[in-house]
Amino acid sequence: MRFVSTRGHAAPASLDDAIAAGLAPDGGLYLPERIATVDGDRIALPPPSDDLAPTAAALLAPYFAGSRLRDALPAICAAAFDFPTPLRPQRGDGDHLLELFHGPTAAFKDVGARFLAEVMARLRGADDPDITILVATSGDTGAAVGAAFHRRPGFRVVILYPDGRVSPRQAHGLGCFGDNVRALRVAGSFDDCQRLVKQALADADLRARAPLGSANSISLGRLLPQAAYYAHSARAHEAAHGGPLNYVVPTGNLGNALACWLARAMGLPIGDIVLASNANDVLPRYFAGADYAPQPSVATLANAMDVGAPSNFERLRAWHASDDAVRAAMRAVAVDDAAIADAIRTAPAHHGVVPCPHTAVGLHVLDALRAAGDARPWAVVATAHPAKFDTIVEPLVGHAVTPPAPLAAQLARPAHAEPMAVDYDALRALLLD
Ligand SMILES: *Cc1c(COP(=O)(O)O)cnc(C)c1O
Numbered sequence: 001m002r003f004v005s006t007r008g009h010a011a012p013a014s015l016d017d018a019i020a021a022g023l024a025p026d027g028g029l030y031l032p033e034r035i036a037t038v039d040g041d042r043i044a045l046p047p048p049s050d051d052l053a054p055t056a057a058a059l060l061a062p063y064f065a066g067s068r069l070r071d072a073l074p075a076i077c078a079a080a081f082d083f084p085t086p087l088r089p090q091r092g093d094g095d096h097l098l099e100l101f102h103g104p105t106a107a108f109k110d111v112g113a114r115f116l117a118e119v120m121a122r123l124r125g126a127d128d129p130d131i132t133i134l135v136a137t138s139g140d141t142g143a144a145v146g147a148a149f150h151r152r153p154g155f156r157v158v159i160l161y162p163d164g165r166v167s168p169r170q171a172h173g174l175g176c177f178g179d180n181v182r183a184l185r186v187a188g189s190f191d192d193c194q195r196l197v198k199q200a201l202a203d204a205d206l207r208a209r210a211p212l213g214s215a216n217s218i219s220l221g222r223l224l225p226q227a228a229y230y231a232h233s234a235r236a237h238e239a240a241h242g243g244p245l246n247y248v249v250p251t252g253n254l255g256n257a258l259a260c261w262l263a264r265a266m267g268l269p270i271g272d273i274v275l276a277s278n279a280n281d282v283l284p285r286y287f288a289g290a291d292y293a294p295q296p297s298v299a300t301l302a303n304a305m306d307v308g309a310p311s312n313f314e315r316l317r318a319w320h321a322s323d324d325a326v327r328a329a330m331r332a333v334a335v336d337d338a339a340i341a342d343a344i345r346t347a348p349a350h351h352g353v354v355p356c357p358h359t360a361v362g363l364h365v366l367d368a369l370r371a372a373g374d375a376r377p378w379a380v381v382a383t384a385h386p387a388k389f390d391t392i393v394e395p396l397v398g399h400a401v402t403p404p405a406p407l408a409a410q411l412a413r414p415a416h417a418e419p420m421a422v423d424y425d426a427l428r429a430l431l432l433d
């Protein structure tokens with residue numbers, strides 16, 4: 001399979017080249033030239049089991065046809081997906097949580113980051129110069145990418161995050177790696193960080209002198225594997241109950257929700273998809289009929305979703321013939337901070353869980369669906385562990401939340417981040433250093 005740019009002005013690329021490049025040369029994002037389907041491509045999914053890896057390997061095989069890594073795909077999946085992604089029934093009838101926070105940095109970003117690292121490590125030639133993975137993060141991506149590439153020979157990681165806009169534990173997690181992982185705390189927003197990274201990736205002169213790789217949600221190597229946990233959970237639900245599962249996806253850059261859409265387009269038993277946004281309501285406004293209009297991001301309790309210009313929108317739009325077709329494919333709801341706080345406070349009694357603020361955005365949307373009489377089965381995607389956001393969650397639920405073991409280990413290490421202005425020349429100089 002070949003991969004084409006959303007903007008249509010770049011030559012089709014192999015998967016390996018598309019992953020290595022990150023951004024297409026015309027500034028667009030890479031897409032598979034067609035969406036493989038379970039029926040059309042005779043994707044032989046294994047029987048539902050606890051193990052995500054075999055499902056992922058079967059699901060992604062059509063996209064790896066023509067890749068140098070085709071035969072390595074099962075091993076890549078086994079190495080990347082070495083933690084569980086359980087679909088857990090909740091207290092309410094038909095309510096589920098898809099728990100994606102059991103990886104090394106306690107957020108779903110571990111799935112894509114670990115897969116990408118396994119792919120890039122295998123694509124790298126023994127004599128290739130070191131690659132610097134450049135990553136802008138609203139909090140969780142940077143840690144996941146740092147963890148996935150930490151001490152991997154041939155790779156360095158430079159993380160840019162908005163200073164003061166990530167939780168204290170997120171900041172610690174970004175700065176705790178050291179070795180080949182460098183954290184920059186930028187005096188600006190996530191959108192500023194993302195712009196700097198895009199500018200560097202589009203800088204041909206820089207790339208000729210300092211080989212760069214991308215690990216943002218614009219990278220195909222992160223987007224594609226995320227479809228696996230939707231396929232896995234939807235099939236598990238179908239095997240147990242029959243019929244499709246509907247999903248509420250806490251949404252920022254739209255990578256996670258787009259993977260859900262992709263899994264549905266591939267023919268998996270997925271029903272409705274609702275995007276749960278925070279006060280950064282570019283997508284809810286668009287889905288309500290307005291033009292797509294990126295805005296400066298505003299800070300909210302669900303900081304990993306503080307995105308004013310969701311980069312994967314370009315993919316979603318390119319995959320549909322018109323704006324109306326996009327609007328028919330899913331819905332989006334905005335949830336303000338007061339409602340997020342309320343959802344965290346009430347979740348232990350209503351749902352039997354303590355959610356992170358992002359998961360709480362989704363739970364609020366589910367509560368609203370139930371209040372409106374929707375009786376269908378729904379899964380809210382639990383995108384991070386609440387202990388990562390202890391300063392927000394603990395006062396609202398009134399007790400301490402114990403960090404899972406990998407998070408506790410990170411918190412026990414010292415952390416360091418370097419200050420940086422929103423200044424492309426400064427970033428460029430640092431990358432050439
Ligand atoms: C990144 C992130 C999101 C948003 O996911 P997108 O793919 O950017 O839409 C939601 N919750 C958490 C905890 C995250 O880290």
